[in-house]
Amino acid sequence: SYELTQPPSVSVPPGQTALFTCSGTELDDKYVSWYQQKSGQSPVLVIYQDSRRPSGIPDRFSGSNSGNTATLTISGAQAVDEAVYHCHVWDNRIAIFGGGTRLTVL
Amino acid sequence: EVHLVQSGTAVKKPGESLKISCKGSGYIFTNYWIAWVRQRPGKGLEYMGIIYPLDSEIRYSPSFQGQVTISTDNSINTAFLQWGSLEASDSAMYYCATTAGGVATEAFVYWGQGNLVTVSS
Numbered sequence: 266s267y268e269l270t271q272p273p274s275v276s277v278p279p280g281q282t283a284l285f286t287c288s289g290t291e292l293d294d295k296y297v298s299w300y301q302q303k304s305g306q307s308p309v310l311v312i313y314q315d316s317r318r319p320s321g322i323p324d325r326f327s328g329s330n331s332g333n334t335a336t337l338t339i340s341g342a343q344a345v346d347e348a349v350y351h352c353h354v355w356d357n358r359i360a361i362f363g364g365g366t367r368l369t370v371l
Numbered sequence: 372e373v374h375l376v377q378s379g380t381a382v383k384k385p386g387e388s389l390k391i392s393c394k395g396s397g398y399i400f401t402n403y404w405i406a407w408v409r410q411r412p413g414k415g416l417e418y419m420g421i422i423y424p425l426d427s428e429i430r431y432s433p434s435f436q437g438q439v440t441i442s443t444d445n446s447i448n449t450a451f452l453q454w455g456s457l458e459a460s461d462s463a464m465y466y467c468a469t470t471a472g473g474v475a476t477e478a479f480v481y482w483g484q485g486n487l488v489t490v491s492s
Contacts, residue, residue, distance in 0.1 A: 266433075298478035300416075307466055307485055308416065313478035351416055355476040359432055360406065360418035 267356035269363035276369040277342050285337040285366050287352030295354040297335040299328060302365070303348040311350075312337060344370050373397040375405075375467050375483035382489045383457050390453035391486040393467030400448035401425040403469045406479060407441060407452045411463045419465075421475060422450060430475070457490045464488075 270288040277283045287297060297315050300308035310319050312328035315335065325340045339346055347370050352363040378392040393405065406421040420431040424443040431441070443450045450467055465486045468479035 296478075300479070307482040308468075308479070309482070310478055310480055313471065313480075319480065353416075353478070358430055358476060360408075360421075360476075360479075362416040362418065364415045 266359075267354070267361050269352055269354065269361055271350075271352060271363035271366045273364070274367045274369065276371060279343060279370055280341050283339040283342040283346070283368055283370075285339075285350050285352075285368070287335040287337070287363050288333055289335075289354065289361075290333060292333050292335055292354070293330050295356065297328065297330050298353045299326075299337045300351045300353065301346075301348045302351060308351060339368075342368070342370050346370060373469070373481045375469065375481055377465075377467060377483040377486045380487045380489075382491070384492055385458055385490055386456050387490075388453070388455055389457055389488065390451050391465060391488065393450045393452075393483050393486075395448045395450070395469070398469075400443075401445055402473050404473070404475045405443070405450045406468050406470065407439075407450075408466045408468060408479075409463045410466065410485075416466075419452070421470070423475065424450070452486075457488075459490050459492075462488060462490045 299312040301311045302308040315330040316328045327338045349365040351365045374396045376394045401424040407419040409417040419435040422429045422441045440453045467483040469481045471477040471480045
């Protein structure tokens with residue numbers, strides 16, 4: 266079965282760029298979505314179709330997908346961005362999630 | 372505005388049955404796929420399955436096939452997830468979510484607030 270791999274944690278000082286990776290075999294053959302999940306809350310879609318932002322998502326969030334790795338970038342991370350970030354693809358009509366990466370802004 | 376409102380917390384004993392719900396509003400309920408996603412404490416998201424209310428087509432994840440039943444009642448714009456016999460390992464938060472554009476294999480755009488299920492003797 267298809268697998269997505271994410272590092273467990275990322276830590277950046279406020280105002281710096283936070284990078285999240287999501288790895289999978291021939292990942293760029295699929296559309297990747299990213300979700301932000303703050304503590305005690307439901308996930309929120311922040312990127313879909315690799316790089317598109319839903320309305321209401323700040324433009325400091327961006328995404329890309331190339332080869333075996335998709336990347337979510339938060340430019341100028343803020344304390345409000347602290348959360349777990351999950352990547353997601355569909356494989357043979359089954360939704361696959363990565364394990365999630367926790368962002369700490371300190 | 373789209374809302375998915377879930378039925379809340381459930382505390383059950385092993386072997387008991389359970390049916391939790393997710394009520395949609397602010398959109399045409401029958402035209403959008405609704406999925407169920409499990410999240411165990413401190414863990415990642417796990418896809419359970421998805422249903423298209425208009426024709427009741429259901430696609431289960433192989434990991435959950437035979438373990439749960441997904442259904443809808445379109446007269447009340449509500450999706451359901453049910454268990455016939457709960458186990459302690461079913462203790463988790465369960466989210467419903469709709470996909471974008473009425474397409475099964477799109478991003479999960481809207482999420483419910485979650486149903487916390489605790490199974491303990």
